[in-house]
Amino acid sequence: MxxxxxxxxxxxxxxxxxxxxxxxxxxxxxxxxxxxxxxxxxxxxxxxxRNVLSSKPRTTPLNHQQEEEEEEAQHTSSSIVLQLHPRASIGMPQHWHHTDYRSLTLARLARDTARVKSLASRLDLALNRISKSDLKPVDLKIEQQQQYRYEYGVQGIQGPVVSGTSQGSGEYFSRVGIGDPPNQLYMVIDTGSDVNWVQCSPCADCYRQADPIFDPASSSSFSPLTCDTSQCRSLDVSECHNGTCLYEVSYGDGSYTVGDLVTETFTLGSTKIDNVVIGCGHNNEGLFIGAAGLLGLGGGSLSFPSQLKATSFSYCLVDRDSDSSSTIEFDSSLPPDxxxxxxxxxxxxxxxxxxxxxxxxxxxxxxxxxxxxxxxxxxxxxxxxxxxxxxxxxxxxxxxxxxxxxxxxxxxxxxxxxxxxxxxxxxxxxxxxxxxxxxxxxxxxxxxxxxxxxxxxxxxxxxxxxxxxxxxxxxxxxxxxxxxxxxxxxxxxxxxxxxxxxxxxxx
The missing domain is CATH 2.40.70.10 (Acid Proteases)
Structure with a gap:
């Protein structure tokens, strides 16, 4: 790295x-x-x-000027700085399906309840010392165009990624470059998860996202991991297919992502980071709509801060109903107050x-x-x-x-x-x-x-x-x-x- x-x-x-x-x-x-x-x-x-429903947020990726502003923010700091956006500032057509703020609140609370139950469920699994072998998939189906689907005997392996302003509890996004040359993609940040992943082609089943689906063939730095690597063994659940490590992260609401565990180059502003472990998801289902994938900020070995070897990170969450943005920063200090x-x-x-x-x-x-x-x-x-x-x-x-x-x-x-x-x-x-x-x-x-x-x-x-x-x-x-x-x-x-x-x- x-x-x-x-x-x-x-x-x-x-x-x-x-x-x-x-x-x-x-x-x-x-x-x-x-x-x-x-x-x-x-x-x-x-x-x-009232404004969050009456206005139509941006439905396209950042324009060239906004990309330059994010790169300039990187140059002005010795730490790694990324812009952080609430879903309302990105916007998807699903957001407009709510005719009033009450229905939007109901959707948020329903998704929030699912997440909380799943976080508690995952902790219960850990406290009850259920082993990884107990969580191993009982049926892995490999179909045409890498159609992956696991069926678990145990549920609640990972906290769900809630669906944000349009469907749930207000996700926050950062813009990350993945691959070489970099593809700029919106990624949900989540302190309750470790595994980073992105939707990949060929896509057996992918939900709608704001950016084009990431194509591994377009990246010279894409490299699958084998099953005997420490990163593969660090997964809660993994499986082998033709020597390649397969992953699945399953969320408490029935959402999941399944695909190959790989290493890729990440570009954050002007900084390139090689060999970041990430899931390349060919079969992804759930209400992640808008984001290309997830950036895990948890404390595990596969989380993004752990892979950066960052000694610290910080974020500031703007109002979930606003179209403003803030930053997420790695290896930066906080003010004296x-x-x-x-x-x-x-x-x-x-x-x-x-x-x-x-x-x-x-x-x-x-x-x-x-x-x-x-x-x-x-x-x-x-x-x-x-x-x-x-x-x-x-x-x-x-x-x-x-x-x-x-x-x-x-x-x-x-x-x-x-x-x-x-x-x-x-x-x-x-x-x-x-x-x-x-x-x-x-x-x-x-x-x-x-x-x-x-x-x-x-x-x-x-x-x-x-x-x-x-x-x-x-x-x-x-x-x-x-x-x-x-x-x-x-x-x-x-x-x-x-x-x-x-x-x-x-x-």
């Missing part, structure tokens, strides 16, 4: 230590006197909800990225909860992961109930509305232009606190003024910080020092 440019920036840890001493008075003041309420701009939120927390790893599941969270506060008051409700224990149970693909934060039932009850007390003056799907705390704000709501904050120990903007937990479910508290309970021991709560915050993972950093308003 090509080495990164010399002259790495300071590590996250160095920045964190500096921030501790240079910003202590400000942070201490904020923690001693937390803001008890936060302003929700009702008018702005509803305007954006970062709020830090431990980055924890599950010995039974190396994919998921856990945050050392200790509590929640509502309206400036810590909820009366034991820290054990947020803790990852020695056997791999519990804990809370940071996930770019899950939309709505899921909390253990006791934690959620405490949060909901405290928030309810703090909003007694607001008119209530009926519950909606997984939301049971909703409000009729149709006559309001803005409202004050209790501040919800995440706490990470040592007095560190991350207050959330009101729009990150009070979200519209229709365009008529119904807003709901965007948290939900889960019966699983696994809790998840979703992308709605991450919006507008740069989330950084210092892999070398095992630290997560949060920097608000840094998109």
């Amino acid at each position: 090509t080495q990164m440019a010399k002259g790495r920036p300071l590590s996250f840890w160095a920045v964190f230590v500096l921030a501790t001493f240079t910003t202590l008075p400000l942070n201490l003041c904020r923690n001693l006197h937390p803001s008890t309420t936060t302003l929700l701009d009702v008018t702005s939120s509803l305007r954006q909800a 970062v709020v830090t927390a431990p980055l924890l790893r599950n010995p039974q599941m190396d994919t998921f990225l856990y945050v050392g969270m200790t509590g929640l506060s509502v309206g400036g008051d810590l909820l009366p909860l034991s820290e054990s409700l947020f803790r990852l224990d020695g056997s791999g149970n519990g804990g809370i992961i940071v996930d770019s693909g899950t939309a709505i934060t899921r909390l253990q039932t006791d934690v959620y109930n405490s949060l909901r009850d405290a928030f309810s007390k703090g909003t007694r003056g607001l008119p209530r509305a009926r519950g909606f799907e997984l939301f049971d705390m909703c409000y009729d704000l149709s006559t309001k232009s803005s409202v004050e709501v209790p501040t919800v904050s995440f706490h990470f120990g040592e007095g560190k606190e991350l207050p959330l903007p009101a729009k990150n937990y009070m979200i519209p479910i229709d365009s008529n003024g119904t807003f709901c508290l965007a948290f939900a309970p889960t019966s699983s021991a696994l809790s998840i910080i979703g992308n709605v709560q991450q919006q507008g915050t740069r989330v950084g993972f210092d892999l070398a020092s095992s630290v997560i950093g949060f920097v608000p308003n840094k998109c």
Whole structure:
């Protein structure tokens, strides 16, 4: 693999230590006197909800000027920088099938529920120590034009790629060059997955994507992997066909990708990276519509950061209904005003990225909860992961109930509305232009606190003024910080020092 440019920036840890001493008075003041309420701009939120359906997003790949802007961003940094787009900024015709924002919200929540169930299912498989031999395909059918299809005896092997604004919970995309010469393709970023893959021709069964299907014959750097390679053995499930390693990633909603495990050249801005392990999918099914494939940002050995040998990466998720963009950066440092927390790893599941969270506060008051409700224990149970693909934060039932009850007390003056799907705390704000709501904050120990903007937990479910508290309970021991709560915050993972950093308003 090509080495990164010399002259790495300071590590996250160095920045964190500096921030501790240079910003202590400000942070201490904020923690001693937390803001008890936060302003929700009702008018702005509803305007954006209406615009996401009335406007027709871009349905073609980036134009030449946009490609040049992304390459220029790469040249101005010693780290690797990619543009990050919400699905709404790419757009597909399926997006226009929703006639109102309520139906769009229903689709998002349905897809989000499928993802959460699948993440929990995959963790259960790991904790129950189901071996790879138990997950081996019982029937591999090789048909004409490499038509691959596995049938599993066990389901839920990998978290599903949710379908974004048009169908589900708001995916985020980066533009990546694959092959030599590079083919520019939109790739979903997903911190809950490790295996990178792209749709390939010949295509036995491919869903619709914004770019042409990748043709391996057009690339001089395309190279299949054999079955005896360590990368092939790292897969949850693999099979051999004529000495070539075949892969399948199966998602909890019935979606899947199947094909050859290969190495390819990736081009990120002006940087070329050779021999990246990627799945070349000839049979792909599901609601990945729009993206050419997936860029796995999880903690496993096949994930993109692991293959880059990156010591850190960060991303900032813009509003899921917007047409703006931000960046995903590898080996870059965070600003001094970062709020830090431990980055924890599950010995039974190396994919998921856990945050050392200790509590929640509502309206400036810590909820009366034991820290054990947020803790990852020695056997791999519990804990809370940071996930770019899950939309709505899921909390253990006791934690959620405490949060909901405290928030309810703090909003007694607001008119209530009926519950909606997984939301049971909703409000009729149709006559309001803005409202004050209790501040919800995440706490990470040592007095560190991350207050959330009101729009990150009070979200519209229709365009008529119904807003709901965007948290939900889960019966699983696994809790998840979703992308709605991450919006507008740069989330950084210092892999070398095992630290997560949060920097608000840094998109």
